[in-house]
Amino acid sequence: MKLKEIQIDRFSVWSDLTLPIRSGGLSVVYGPNEAGKSTLMQFVRGILYGFNRRLGGKSFPEKQERMSGSLLIEEDGRTHRIHRAAVGALRGNPCLIGEEAARPAGELLDRLLHGIGERLFETAFSIELRELHELASLSNNEVAEHIYGASLGPAGRQVLEAGKRIDIARHKLIDPLQQSGHLVQLFERRDELSAQLRALESARIQHTDLCAHRDEIEENVAELRRRQTGIQSQLRGHLFLERAWGPWRRLQECERELDDLPEVAAFPEQGIERLNRLDAELADARGARDQILAEAKSLRGKLKETRNSEDIEAHAAAMQGFVQQQAWLAALNQRIALAQAAADDDGLAFEAARERLGSGQTESQLESLDTSAGVREKLFGTADSFRAAISRRVRIRRECRRLSAGCRTRQAAIQSRLNSLHADSIEAAHADTQRRIAELKRVAELELLESDLKRRLNDDCERLADAAAREDLPPWVYLVLGVFCFAGIVLAGWGLITGISTSWVAGGIYAMLALTCAGLAWGIRQHFEVNTAQRLAVLNARTEKWSGELQSTRKTLDALRGTGAARRSDDSAAPGLVIDQIQKQLALAAELEELSRQKSRLQVLRRRLRDRRRSLESAHREVGTARSNWGDLIHRLGMPESTTFADACTLWERIVSAQDSLRQWKQSEAAVSMLGAIRDDFLNRMTDLARRIGGNAPNQDDPLKLIEAWNNQLAARERTRGIRREIRRTIREKRREVAEYQAFVTDLEFRRNALLVQGGATTRDDFEQRARWVARRTFLEDQAADAQRDLELVSQAHADLAVVEEDLRAFNAEQNSRCIETLKQEAADLEDDVAEACEQLGTIKHSIDLLESDDEGARLRFEREQVDAQLRSAALDWCALEVSHRAQHDLKSHIERTQQPATLAAAAQILRQLTCGRYVNIWTPLGEHGLHIDDHSGQSLPLESLSRGTREQLLLAVRLAVVGDLAGKGIRLPLVLDDILVNFDESRTMAAVDLLLQWADQGQGHQILYFTCHPHLARLMESRGVEMIHLPEDRAALPRLAG
């Protein structure tokens, strides 16, 4: 596509401007500032894509201002003039002018622009200096697609996505600022734990101090104990002296007294005591001998006075026999009384049992009744059978009643529902419902068809009206046609006049012109009117068809509504009502289905009821049989026929009880008789004995009294006999004792005389004097021996201490006691000190134990070990992430350098040319819309770090590469550049001009319009043979060039 002419009716500052343009190569449009160059560019964009109120930061046009104009475009040797007009903010519709006026302009524009969007056109083909500078303009999707490639591809996405995940994972572990992250948390926790552990160092110091203190106290205690030992040693010495001095002194005194006493040789040992004892024994023996002789004489007299009765002596054995049976007799009496009481009780129990029977049965009748286990089992078995039959009958009867009630309830419910539906049967109601549903569905379909036909009819009527309105030619057409007709008539008249008056040739020409005008007017009118008539005819035919179908549908609907099935009230015109009715009928149908199921269940219930009634009859028969068996049995047992099961059981138990009571009573009576016979026999034997000893006969009621009397007599007899035996024995004993005493007295007298001779005395006084001397000597010797022994014991107790005679002689007891007291006081003080030190030591040891057993450190180290483990794991992750991040970065860099889009590669070539070879490569980071360039030394620079001129050159290169890329695809649009070289230095400006010329030459074939306000640029380009178009400075005076 190439521009051939810009024709502006009115657009911003321009009006009535026609700007012819060379259809190939580079054209420079020169005009000073505010000449309207940018407006021209905006106009070109506006014609192609629609006017825009705000483009490039300027407002075009003013409110409600009219914009119109056209571009003459050449393509494939054909020209098209595309016109667009708009008012205010409207973008306006394009149209073709001229021969193609009938063609839709939109299609042509789409074809000419090859689908290039407005944004891409503005970015790549219509470039202002301000837009050139903006990188953001390249970030639009449509544009970016050409620059950065349509897609990164799966591989690129994989790499980018992996990189994102790596970064996320790294930042989770530790963020770049090292302020947060899992690792930071772990480090902080570890530091915290380490600080707490360091704080425990004070415990170690405390432990060391305590141990030192402990050692010190232990040394103190040892010193105290040493001192204690010394004092104890001194104390022992003093105590030793104190203890030794007493025995030593006694020993000395005893030895002195012994020296003064006369010697008595062979004095009998314990002479005085022995003499006294002999004298005392002699006196006692003589007294006892005389006393015993007197007692023996007295006893002999008493023996003669003590004698028993002869009769009692003769029958004592028989009496003793009865006395021995006294307890048996008492027991027999008691047993008889008990047996009699039991017999009376049994008799009463039997009478009570017989009364409970209530049938007046005699003892013989009761005894004759069979109450064996077999009869009992038969009775209870028959009763159980009878009861089971009755229970079964009751159960079946209850079930029958329940089933019967259920049938009635269900039947009533079904009938009630049928009545409410005004139906005789479920089947009829169901068929009626189905029919009504079908009718309602048909009505609904027809209503839908009716509304559809209405809509079509309305649409066609609207189209018809619209077509009629649109096909009406505008008044100016009629005016033109009128002008043409008028001109034809005038020219025909003028030709006639000219032909007649001057020249027929001229007249003929005028006539031809007239004919041309008339024909043209007729032709145009004919063309439009024929088309309009045909389209209206088609629309009319369709409208009639829809009307016919609508009428038919309405008739059918009325017919259906007339049936009553789909009757509806006036207010039910809403289409949803039919659907509601259908839903109601469907619900009714479902309810009828449910009723049908209930009826089936009712039939089943009735069948079960019949079965149970048959079972009830059978149960009746079984009850009758059981009752007959029961009656026979109780009759046999002598029970009334009306006896119930419970009564029969009770009666049976009473009969058995009465039989048992009778048996028990008879056994008790027999026992009483037997015991009475034994008692009578015993009493007879007692009477016989009483008669023989001449006493009273026993009392029949209380024979025990007689036995008790006999027992007393026997006891008195036995006592008398005992007394006599004792007296005789005593007399014999006395005689023997007298003899013994006599011998003893003789012996004592002999021993006394021998003792006196042994003591060297003849009298008792002499003997006593000599005995005193001996006793004193013995006492003194014993004292001396005791003192000596005490002295030896003291010495043995203190074997390490020596006894020094001089010390004992010089011993001062009072002074020694004072020393002992002093030493004891010191020892006690030391003991207190030791106890206090030990107590202190115990406290310290306890503190040491507490410190040594404190597990706080273990707890902290345990936690630190776990944190360390987590740290190692996290650090492992971090290292793995870091190395992966670098590998990913390598891979990304590789892709960025080697797999760049073709557009950027082409842009790199253009940039190399624009920058005279300084920058050799353009690339974009993977996944980003940012541009980087590499200079000839391989250094990469991001766009942001470039100078303004280089930045513009880079962005121009990228745009041109996009244009080149599109051209490669057969899309060639005119390139409109608005003073984009102003920031280039001279050499790069020359290079850019060369590049533009190269692009505009026949080889490339791009049409380039370069707007500039800089004369040097204009001259430069003009010097290269570029056509110059000068914009008028006075736009109001611009002459109209069209024509």
Place this chain on the structure above:
Amino acid sequence: MPREPVRFIHAARLSLDHQLHGLGSLPDGWTEKVRDATLTAFQRLIKHCAEQRVDFLLLTGDSFDARDESLRAQATLARGFHQLAAQGIPVYVCAGLRDPWEAWLPEIRLPSTVHTLGEAGGESIAIVRRGAQSIATIRWLPREMLAGQNVIPTSIPSADSTNHRPLTIGVSCFDGTAHPPHDSAGESSTQPVRDAIARLGIEYWALGGAGEFGTTFDGALTIHRSGATQGIGAEDQGIGGCTLVEVPAEGKLQLTRLATAPIRWERIEVTLTGQASSSELVDAFRAAAERVSPAPGEELRLVTWKVRSEGPLPECLSDESSRRTWIESLPREIGSAVTKLTGVALHTVALDCDDACAMGSKFASADSMSGEFRRRLDDRLTDRNWSPARCLAGSTLPGGPWQSAMESVIATLDGNDVARRARRQADNWFEQAGEFAA
């Protein structure tokens, strides 16, 4: 000459009050037990000494970690020694790399039955007596001597003039990888050391320091590393405990492992032969867990799962998040069953998938972008100058507040782990990025 029968317990790396690491999130109620695990193991060691009626206890280093500066550790150690002293059991202890003698607090008193070996100014040879009879001599073998430096061995004092000779024990403490007897580089490098040890007449060489439980018999010499009484991290696999050494009058020494650790680290491998579903995977894990017999006193098992798959991994293990979710469900799926069977609670620490399947990326074909990425990643990771520390240079961290902290953490990382993690992450990213791009 026959030997004097003797029995003693050899233990090492008590690491008292040192805390276990790499546990993940522990189940409720286990924190305190895990925190006191080393102390519990030590108490069990003391109990074993009493129950086994040993003649003495031999500790070959690393009784605690000096970096912890834990009073509790040394106090617990001293209390244990006092308990042993009360039962008449002497203790022979040497310092390791982690508990040098300088770190032993002088204020915490040890009983007189504790004999320190190799301490400056202390004993380097100790004679163990049973009454008047010497039953063993223990000799401290310093690193310099084993490294072949010119250290003249001190002659061992002659035994009592009896008809029985005492057992000769050598003690040294090194980390396992650097230790000559376990040097895998070659027999020749260790043989001179062994010869030197043999010349000293040592019959039992007790080793301390890091390294797994193990025994080497070299003629009359038995070299034994007791391992830790309680494993500290996933590198301490298996049953933590001590060794009961019984020396008969004639014949070889008998070594019996006695478990002490309440917490056990275990690496369990699961091999999948085909495409396995989640439930099959759970079954495989459960079966593998149940195959590991519980040790006496074992209460909690910390498991690192290793999955080898010949085919593609199950869906639940295909990526990190799925794997994490699946691991969280493991205790519910198999923990209770295993606990019911073995009486031991189960806790998953980590789940590693075989490189062949994890790295066999379905995305990284040679001509794809992910393949290109993997190639560039591999170029970086296989560069011989590359190390995790290089990640810091060029990142945003240098100059920041966490630089030094990060450097110290990164210094502990293994480059292979980083490479493996990076490759796995790359697969995930390109899988997700591929879906996004598609």
